[in-house]
Amino acid sequence: MFNQRIAARLKPLKKHTTKLREDVEFIRGWLREPGEVGSIKPTGPRAARQMASVADPSNPLPVLELGPGTGPVTSAILERGVAPEKLVSVEYSPEFCKYLSNHFPHVNFVQGDAFDLDRTLEGAGFGEARFQATISAIPLLLVNRRKGAELIDTCLARMPEGAQFCQISYSPKPPIGAIPGRFRVRLLDTVFRNVPPGRLWVYTSDRRS
């Protein structure tokens, strides 16, 4: 009884410690590669949940995550009910990959470049994989439009018609605008409580078959 009461009191403290460890790991990553990490704080729980909402746990296809960092969005995808084995997550930083593998043991983390997605997935045995949705926190604002648009095209080509590519950004406009005949984009949500306030965009294919 006494032990149970102590455990209940320590529970919120444990949550704070985990969050603090995640923030410290994230800032260390930002100090190593500010251009690639692109933000000084991990995505907050509300924005992460909204991003994860494009994944459907009952869909047999896996979910593709890009740029998991220290895993706030990974965590939201799993909390939504997607089985860890059905999540493929591509992260550039080997240090983040190590951290993630310790925290989410059954998720398929792939260390590599999302902008070279086909080769990165091929190298990890997911060359033929098709996905139900893509959830991305890659800093698309920091790359040129051609490179960003190619990444969106590559992901959409691996998903069924109508499937969604969700991207977080911190700009009033989408990081990559719609390109008629290639993809459309719409605003899913603005999360003012995120630091910095985040906009969530959803890209869908505009290719006519």
Ligand SMILES: C[S@@+](CC[C@H](N)C(=O)[O-])C[C@H]1O[C@@H](n2cnc3c(N)ncnc32)[C@H](O)[C@@H]1O
């Ligand atoms: C803004 S952080 C987002 C991290 C986390 N998903 C979150 O929401 O807090 C961007 C992440 O994308 C990763 N990243 C940047 N460029 C990448 C690339 N070309 N391929 C794979 N990951 C990349 C960074 O290492 C970093 O973990």
